[in-house]
Amino acid sequence: xxxxxxxxxxxxxxxxxxxxxxxxxxxxxxxxxxxxxxxxxxxxxxxxxxxxxxxxxxxxxxxxxxxxxxxxxxxxxxxxxxxxxxxxxxxxxxxxxxxxxxxxxxxxxxxxxxxxxxxxxxxxxxxxxxxxxxxxxxxxxxxxxxxxxxxxxxxxxxxxxxxxxxxx
Amino acid sequence: xxxxxxxxxxxxxxxxxxxxxxxxxxxxxxxxxxxxxxxxxxxxxxxxxxxxxxxxxxxxxxxxxxxxxxxxxxxxxxxxxxxxxxxxxxxxxxxxxxxxxxxxxxxxxxxxxxxxxxxxxxxxxxxxxxxxxxxxxxxxxxxxxxxxxxxxxxxxxxxxxxxxxxxxxxxxxxxxxxxxxxxxxxxxxxxxxxxxxxxxxxxxxxxxxxxxxxxxxxxxxxxxxxxxxxxxxxxxxxxxxxxxxxxxxxxxxxxxxxxxxxxxxxxxxxxxxxxxxxxxxxxxxxxxxxxxxxxxxxxxxxxxxxxxxxxxxxxxxxxxxxxxxxxxxxxxxxxxxxxxxxxxxxxxxxxxxxxxxxxxxxxxxxxxxxxxxxxxxxxxxxxxxxxxxxxxxxxxxxxxxxxxxxxxxxxxxxxxxxxxxxxxxxxxxxx
Numbered sequence: 001x002x003x004x005x006x007x008x009x010x011x012x013x014x015x016x017x018x019x020x021x022x023x024x025x026x027x028x029x030x031x032x033x034x035x036x037x038x039x040x041x042x043x044x045x046x047x048x049x050x051x052x053x054x055x056x057x058x059x060x061x062x063x064x065x066x067x068x069x070x071x072x073x074x075x076x077x078x079x080x081x082x083x084x085x086x087x088x089x090x091x092x093x094x095x096x097x098x099x100x101x102x103x104x105x106x107x108x109x110x111x112x113x114x115x116x117x118x119x120x121x122x123x124x125x126x127x128x129x130x131x132x133x134x135x136x137x138x139x140x141x142x143x144x145x146x147x148x149x150x151x152x153x154x155x156x157x158x159x160x161x162x163x164x165x166x167x168x
Numbered sequence: 169x170x171x172x173x174x175x176x177x178x179x180x181x182x183x184x185x186x187x188x189x190x191x192x193x194x195x196x197x198x199x200x201x202x203x204x205x206x207x208x209x210x211x212x213x214x215x216x217x218x219x220x221x222x223x224x225x226x227x228x229x230x231x232x233x234x235x236x237x238x239x240x241x242x243x244x245x246x247x248x249x250x251x252x253x254x255x256x257x258x259x260x261x262x263x264x265x266x267x268x269x270x271x272x273x274x275x276x277x278x279x280x281x282x283x284x285x286x287x288x289x290x291x292x293x294x295x296x297x298x299x300x301x302x303x304x305x306x307x308x309x310x311x312x313x314x315x316x317x318x319x320x321x322x323x324x325x326x327x328x329x330x331x332x333x334x335x336x337x338x339x340x341x342x343x344x345x346x347x348x349x350x351x352x353x354x355x356x357x358x359x360x361x362x363x364x365x366x367x368x369x370x371x372x373x374x375x376x377x378x379x380x381x382x383x384x385x386x387x388x389x390x391x392x393x394x395x396x397x398x399x400x401x402x403x404x405x406x407x408x409x410x411x412x413x414x415x416x417x418x419x420x421x422x423x424x425x426x427x428x429x430x431x432x433x434x435x436x437x438x439x440x441x442x443x444x445x446x447x448x449x450x451x452x453x454x455x456x457x458x459x460x461x462x463x464x465x466x467x468x469x470x471x472x473x474x475x476x477x478x479x480x481x482x483x484x485x486x487x488x489x490x491x492x493x494x495x496x497x498x499x500x501x502x503x504x505x506x507x508x509x510x511x512x513x514x515x516x517x518x519x520x521x522x523x524x525x526x527x528x529x530x531x532x533x534x535x536x537x538x539x540x541x542x543x544x545x546x547x548x549x550x551x552x553x554x555x556x557x558x559x560x561x562x563x564x565x566x567x568x569x570x571x572x573x574x575x576x577x578x579x580x581x582x583x584x585x586x587x588x589x590x591x592x593x594x595x596x597x598x599x
Contacts, residue, residue, distance in 0.1 A: 012363075013363050013364075013454050013562075015560070015562035015563075015565075017541070017542075017560065017562040017563070017564050017565045018562060018563060018564060021542065021564050021567070021569075022541035022542045022543045022565070022567070023542050023543055023544075023567050025204075025205075025238070025541075025543060026204075026239065026243075026244055026246045026247045026250060026543075027246070028205065028207050028208035028211070028250065028315075029208075029211065040563070040564045040569040063364055064363055064364040064367070064397065067363055067364065067397065068298065068560060068562060069297075069298050069541070070295075070296055070297055070298040070300075070312040070313060070314055071205070071314075072205075072208060072314040072315045072316060075314070089364060089367070091364075091367070091397065092367055092368055092397065092399055093298055093312050093313065093314060096313065096314065096317065097314035097316070097317070100314060100316045100317055101314075101316060141192075141331060142192075143192040143329035143330075143331060144329065146329065147328070147329065152316075153316050153317060153319075153320055153328070154212065154215050154216055154316060154319070154320075156320075156328070157216050157319070157320040157323055157324060157328070158216050158217075158219075158220060160324055160328070161216065161217075161220065161222075161323055161324065162220060164324075165222070
């Protein structure tokens with residue numbers, strides 16, 4: 001169970017073009033992508049860059065968050081700020097990239113909150129302590145949870161590589 | 169219970185007799201494609217091997233393709249340096265399916281792969297690009313992945329933990345009318361399904377309109393299946409697929425189509441009457457905000473774009489040339505054309521399409537992704553409106569969040585270039 005404040009509330013279909021605009025795609029390293037998070041949402045980007053958003057802060061959004069491109073920068077830029085995304089649903093590639101890189105996503109259909117609301121995020125439900133409303137959480141499928149449990153896809157793949165080498 | 173095309177492909181690729189929806193499999197990958205983001209894949213690939221005491225080794229260099237297309241020629245020293253790093257890696261690891269910045273054999277990955285015969289029916293294709301769904305046009309199971317997942321594929325040769333997706337059968341009866349194109353069909357479908365309507369699902373295309381459609385149009389359909397959230401779009405291979413592979417992609421060895429079982433289980437069936445379809449427009453700022461052209465006709469357009477992995481193929485350029493021949497792009501409107509590959513550029517030159525377009529006032533650029541994703545060339549000014557044959561219209565997509573992007577077919581784009589406003593090509597704008 002974690003408790004955190006909502007730093008930004010967004011609607012449906014937040015695309016990777018909004019999370020990490022294409023014109024910054026020449027920047028690829030996870031150490032460099034955080035500066036361009038939501039670059040076209042000037043005030044939010046400025047807040048993130050100023051370092052005034054505590055780790056674990058929450059973005060709340062509607063359905064299909066992260067739709068669009070496969071660009072992994074859209075995940076590494078949010079991971080760099082240690083944000084948590086609570087949304088009704090996620091785009092497929094974005095969700096897989098988040099699992100692979102260890103960005104925390106919480107799928108809670110219908111979850112609604114405003115900036116400044118305090119959320120209690122547990123494995124089974126999200127409670128908006130400001131409004132008192134509760135939302136059920138859809139757990140990750142087991143196959144994806146295994147990658148999260150391994151610490152991300154790089155350690156997971158490394159382990160599989162070494163297991164295969166040991167079998168030979 | 170019978171299997172859909174994707175179930176059959178996944179069963180074969182994961183060494184099983186059968187798979188059911190929801191099964192977790194690890195399919196062997198037949199082709200793994202990256203573009204400029206190969207720079208990040210390389211970074212993550214080297215990271216996998218760090219601390220293992222092993223030399224980084226690709227599972228199979230012959231199954232890896234790298235195509236520079238997103239920022240060609242490089243728009244910045246940063247991009248040029250990334251491209252240089254990828255080029256050095258390609259040389260060091262012997263990756264033969266490498267398409268550098270060249271006028272003859274370069275171009276957009278989703279055209280380069282099919283036209284070089286790299287994609288076959290029944291194959292598992294992954295790409296670090298969401299529009300990798302395009303390759304379902306050849307009866308392959310093709311889906312987009314991130315760079316770290318690609319690093320995993322480069323290491324292991326299979327995709328880890330893939331859930332067998334449910335399939336939606338799309339049945340398209342009738343025939344498309346003149347100046348109504350495959351783009352209109354997929355825009356209509358994205359509008360009907362919604363931007364997340366097919367998430368974690370496959371769209372499997374059937375019906376007489378699909379059977380009559382050339383591979384170029386099927387590439388458009390499968391390309392934009394991802395705009396309904398689909399994992400993949402797929403057209404079961406048929407006589408047209410075999411013709412394309414033999415005549416256009418130079419494939420000489422035998423090809424085995426994979427078709428669905430008659431009793432395959434579909435999550436649902438979506439039916440479309442192609443003959444009733446009008447040209448469609450996706451309005452800002454989501455791809456599923458789709459209306460018939462008649463509802464938005466008359467809107468002023470500052471910039472027309474024809475090209476991209478969606479609609480930069482020879483028949484797209486032929487349609488534009490047919491409409492623009494002997495006419496001119498309206499004053500107050502500019503028109504940019506990006507062929508999908510160097511080969512298509514050469515064919516369009518030979519057919520006279522490039523001359524038709526240039527004489528009409530269009531600027532014909534080199535093959536590449538161009539302004540589609542706002543990384544270089546063709547930026548829009550504040551408050552400007554673009555009408556484009558590309559695939560996305562999200563806010564800021566073409567580089568300026570203060571602009572608007574409408575999506576359409578090549579026929580609508582060309583007819584609208586003449587009038588300077590969104591125009592139904594069937595109403596005078598077309599020929």
